[in-house]
Amino acid sequence: MMNENTTIGNISRAPWYKRILTSLSAALCLNAILLCGHVNATNYSPNFKDTEITQFIITVGKNLKKTMIIDPNVRGKVNVRSYDLLTEEQYYQFFLNVLEVYSFSAVKMDNNVIKIIRNKDAKTSSIPVVGDEGTHFGDEMVTRVVEVKNVTVRELVPLLRQLSDQAGGGNVVNYDPANVIMLTGTAAVVNRLVKIIERVDRAGDKDIEIIRLKHASASEIVRIIEAMNKRSQGKSGTPTFLIPKIVADERTNSVIISGESQARERITKLVSRLDSELESSGNTKVYRLKYSKAEDLVKVLKGVSESIESEGNNTKTTSRNKGKKRNISIEAHDDTNSLVITAQPDMLRSLSAVIRKLDIPRAQVLVEAIIVEVFESDGVNLGVQWYSQNGGGTQFTNGPATIGSVAAGVEAAKITKGDIVPAVYSSETGNLISSEYRKNDIKGDYSLIAKALGSVSGMMFGIMENDWGAIVQAVSTDTNSNILATPSILTLDNEEAYFLVGSEVPIITGSATGSGNSNPFQTVERQEVGIKLKVTPQVNEGTGVQLTIEQEVSSVSGATGVDISINKREIKTTVMADSGATIVLGGLIDEDVQESVQKVPLLGDIPIIGHLFKSTSNTKRKRNLMVFIRATIIRDGKTINDISREKYNFIRADEIRKQEEGLELMNKDKLPLLPKWNDALVLPPSFDQYIESKDINGLSKAKTN
DSSP: OHHHHHHHHHHHHSOHHHHHHHHHHHHHHHHHHHHHHHHHHHOBOOEEEEEEHHHHHHHHHHHHTOEEEEOTTOOOEEEEEOSSOBOHHHHHHHHHHHHHHTTEEEEEOTTSEEEEEEHHHHTTSOOOEEOSSOOOOTTOEEEEEEEOSSSOHHHHHHHHHHTSOTTTTOEEEEETTTTEEEEEEEHHHHHHHHHHHHHHOOOOOOEEEEEEOSSSOHHHHHHHHHHHHHHHHHHHOOOGGGSOEEEEETTTTEEEEEEOHHHHHHHHHHHHHHSOOOSSSOEEEEEEOSSSOHHHHHHHHHHHHHHHHHHHHTSGGGGGGTTOOOOOEEEEETTTTEEEEEEOHHHHHHHHHHHHHHSSOOOEEEEEEEEEEEEEEEEEEEEEEEEETTTEEOOOSSSSOOHHHHHHHHHHHSOBOOOEEOOEEOTTTOOEEEOOEEOOOBOOOOHHHHHHHHTOOSEEEEEEETTEEEEEEEEEEEEEEEEEEOOEEEEETTOOEEEEEEEEEEEEEEEEOOGGGOSOEEEEEEEEEEEEEEEEEEEOSSSEEEEEEEEEEEEEEEEOSSSEEEEEEEEEEEEEEETTOEEEEEEEEEEEEEEEEEEOTTGGGSTTGGGGGEEEEEEEEEEEEEEEEEEEEEOSHHHHHHHHHHHHHHHHHHHHHHHHHOOSSSOGGGSOOOOOTTOOOOOOOOHHHHHHHSOBTTBSSOOOO
16 A cells, blocks of 8 residues: 555656656556457457367367267367457357368257257257248258248259258258248258249249130130140150149130240140131031940930020020021941031030030949848647547648548548359259359548648547547647848949849739630749849939839749749838948838637537637747848949959858868869959860870870971
C-alpha cells in the first residue's frame, strides 16, 4: 500500500505531459492483457503431428467440454495443423472434417455426449432428422426427407445414388407411395443433393386439352394412342411423367389430354389426323369376338341400331336427313365367331363401343351341392290267428300272413291216395281178366303254401290238429339308411347347367288292342330317376351370386298293381349367396308313429287272454333331409386349375389307398392308377424302342438298319 501511494504521489507531482504518456501506456497495457485473455479463452490454433486419433479426440473433447465415446474400431494417427485462430464453432467443424477424412463420424447426443463411430455405421445410428431450415452444414451426419412433386422418385433415386457415398455413411432411399426421398450423409452432401432435387423437380407446362371428335370414336382413338405409347415406352424408356394421360368421354365423343405442352401438341396432331371422314358414306368392318357368341350379339346390335336411328331422326341436327332410311347390315359368321357390320361411320362407332363392352370374359361359377338324408324305421308285429275247417276262424290283415291262406296251402299240399280198382272177370268163362290194384297217389300242390309262407317275415309258429289250427306271428323290424351325395357342376355366368346321376326307368303311359284283341301294344315313357341338379348362376357386382336352383332326389320305391312307384324330393328356389359361402336350401324333418290293432270283439279285450284273439302292429319312422349348396366365383385360370388339381388328387389318393389294400384274388399292381397331376402322357414304346430294349434270337440289342 505504501508503494502504491508513493507511485501515485510521484505521478501526480510529475509534469502534465508525463502524466498523459503514463496514462496512455497503462491503458494500452491493460487492453493487451484483456485481449490476450480473450484469445486464450475463445480461439484455438490446433497442431497435431503423428498423434493417435484417440488422443486427438480426447483433446478436442477437453477443449469443447464434451464427453467423447470412442468406438473400438477407431484407430490411426492424424497429422493436421491450422495457422489460423479458430473460433469454437470453427474448431468443432475442423474436428468433424478431420474425422470425415479418416472415414469416421461424430454423432451428437442430447446429453452433451458425442459418439465417434465409423462412417458406414453412422447411417443406422441416431443421427438427427433435419428439415428445410438449413441450420446444419459441414460434415455433420444428418437425415433429411424430401418431398418430390413433379417427377417420380423411382427414376430420380438412381441418379442421386451416384453422387452419394453409398459405401460410407451416405444412403438414398425412395418411398413410392408418398413419392418422397430419404437422404442420409454429411450435411454438406445432403444439402447438395437437395439442391439437385429442387432443380430437377420443377413443374412443367402441364394443362388439360379437350378435343371433340367429328368422325372417329373417342374410345377407339384412345385405345390406338395408348397402344402406341406402350410400345414407344418399352423401346425408348420414356419416363412415365412425360407421357400424357388420355381419357375418352363417350358421352360427348371427346378426347381429354393432360400433360406437357409438347406432348399434348404431338397427341393433338395425331388425333386430328385420325379424326378424318371416310371416303364413302358407308363402311364394312369385321369384328372377331373373343368371348361372346356372334349369333347372340346380332339381335342386341340390331335393336341398338334401330334405337340410335330413331333417336337421330328426332333431333334437329339431323332434320335434313329425315325420311332417308339408313342401310345397316349386321350378320354373324359362326365358323369364325365374327360379326360383319356395314353401316355409316357414326353408326359403326356406336356399335363398336357396344361390342367392346359386351365382348368381355365372363366369370365362371362352381356350384357344389350336399344332399344328406337320414332315415330310421322301427316296427313290431304280434298276432294270433285261429282256424276251424268247419267253423271259420280269425283273419287279421295287419300281419305278414293270414291263417286262411296258410290253411288253404296246407290242404292243397296234402297227398291224395289213389282209388282201388276191383278185379275184372270174364262173363262167359269166369276167368280173371285183371287183378285188383290201387291207382297212383296224387301229389299235393305246394304253390299255395309257398306263396303264403313267402309273405311271412320274422317268426311264425303254427299247429293244426284235426279240423283246428292256429298260428302265432312275431316280427321286429329296424331300418336305417344314410344317403350322402355331393354333386358339383361348373358353368359360365348366366348359363344354365344340368347334372344327372341315375337311370331312366320305363313307365307305362297307355295301352291299346286291335279288333278282336289282336295286336295289342303299350306305350312306354322313360323317366329319369336319381340325383338331379339344374342351376343358373348370375354373378352380381362384388362377391354375390344369385342362383336359380332345381334340386331333385328320386328313387324307385317298389311296384304297384298298375306300375311302379317313385319317391321324389325336389326343391325349386332362387337364392343369393356370397362366393364360397355354404347355405341351406331347405330341409324336411318328418316323424311318423302308427299303431294298428285288429281284434275279436269282447274276446280281444280280456286281459292277458285277449292277446290270443288280436293282432297288433306298431311302426315308427323318422326322416331328416337337408340340402346345402355352395357357389364359388372363378375369375381366373389359376383358381380353376387349383380346384381341378384338388379334385384330381382326391381321386388319385383313393386309388392309391385301394392299391395298397389290394384284392384277395388279384395282383394289386393290375389295379388302375391315375398319373400324377400335369404329368406328360406316357405312350407305349414304339417298335424300334421295343426292339432295342430286348434280345432278339440271342442277339443282344439287335440293331435295325
